[in-house]
Amino acid sequence: MTTSANTLASARPAAAERRRPRTSSDKRRQHIAAYVLIAPFFLVFLAMLVVPLFYSGYLSLFQTKLVGGTTFVGIANYIRAFTDSQFLSGLGRMGLFLIIQVPVMVCLALFVALAIDSGRAKASTGARLLIFIPYAVPGVVATLLWGYIYGTDFGPITQIFQALGLHAPNLLSNANVLGSLMNIVTWEFVGYNMVIMYSALRSIPTDLYEAAEIDGAGQFRIAWSIKIPAIRPAILLTVIFSIIGTFQLFNEPELLQSIAPNAISSSYTPNLYAYTLAFVNHDVNYAATIAFALGFVIMIISFVVQIAQQRSQRQGASA
């Protein structure tokens, strides 16, 4: 994302030069046009994003008690949050989710994108569309669907195990439910990530491959040394989106809870915890704190990933 901002910023002076305003009134007219064009977006941006964000930050600095009403408590809620075992274990669970599910999903998406782009598999256009379809399936439906498939009542997985005379695993048990969730999320989003990577692959100039082929490079070598570095920004984009998505997990665990109430607690993910605090416990101040703290964690991890990526890119360039 930062790279694009840089390209945009560097593209701008050139455009301005070409467009060199004849008079200052022309320039003013263009400024006004630009402001009018961005105004609708920034109105809703302010009202629906900036204001709630600040309001949430404001709420998180107060505490409401039955006796004594609402009082300013500074960062006490944050201290509570970062020592709250329910919040921390939710974060830890998402951390585990992040280090297992995100690499699996991104690598699978990258493999599929490269396989289809290589043009060496038959009917790959059909496969590409099939793999993408789950993205258009609502998370709610995806979770219900997999919930039934995992289920012991009439789930086909259990049916197959029983038909083979084997003991079926309970995929919704305490021990297995996190893996089952990872599978649902992977199923939902591989296609989306694959399409982003595939689109990026399609815009690499072909002559690069021809040159590499003349030099005797095989398909794997071309994929590893040309294609993957060329679509690095797209891969980074999918990783960042996946990190944000992971920590925001709500739909899937919330819905699985009704199928497997013993395996998923009301603080299973930080978001589910914030929801419970706000709408079951009616503690909006602490709920806002959890939401805000979660936002901090996501921003920090996203920045760390971006900086790490930039550093490795720079090293790659100098090497």
Place this chain on the structure above:
Amino acid sequence: MSAVTSEKVGAPGRGASSATGRASRRRSKGRAGSRKSPLLTVILWVIAAYFLLPLIWLVISSTKDNGDLFSTFGYWFGKFNLVANVESLSTYQGGIFWHWLINTVVYSVTSAVLAAFFATAAGYAFAKYVFPGSKALFYSVLGAIMIPTTALAIPTFLLFSSAGLTDTPFAVVLPSLVSPFGVFLMSVYAADAVDTSLMEAARIDGAGEFRIFFQVALRLLGPGIVTVLLFALVATWNNYFLPLIMLNTQTLFPLTVGLSQWEAASSSGGGGSQALFSSVITGSLISILPLVIAFLYLQRFWQSGLATGGVKG
């Protein structure tokens, strides 16, 4: 877009006769496959099967009655009961399912059209104009992409609640109008798709800035707009958290919230609620069809729209 054309040419490109013919064909269709690899084909289709099997299960199960759901194998048909399932889906709770479907369509189309328009106008302005504060504003949009939207849902609920907006369609539509990623995608897209010299020519012809935007730029931005529109459509269509907290009245629910309530009722059992399983399954199938069709139908547009965002992202 080269992606589409090259594949269309790619299909009959197998079994070349002469060496020269092969060489020229390969050059003309770019990289779309010279030799096919059976191993890669098998791997790719095994992966595709993983994505397809749950949906096949959904289609098969939607044709069964409740008894067959429990007693027959998930990947084989029982009595064909699809029509009866759709009938009971349509009559349960006075046909509320179709209410939910209409609500979903209204919420998501309204949100997507407006969100896409706002994102297009803003993205175009960022790409094509230099104005005081543009950099800071653009970075604030980029930063906002990273803000978890669900973290905003609770304060938004509280604000809407004090404004008396909860439990109205506005509560679902208004927060869905903001698409920072859409602005980012459109600015990247517009930077390439709209030629600055074309704008300059229009200015010399005496066209005003808005006329340039509406009559020249919008046409060039087509694939980008379709992409942002579709992804905004999916975001609202599939939204669950926001309507769940904002809405209380059943007749205002979108499909996601309605179906999940039915599912919870059928899982908790009791009172013959198990009969709901087939309704949830058939309803799920119906709820995914419109988006799947929209994506397949418009794939040429949104894929080329994503290409620019993906590369420069």
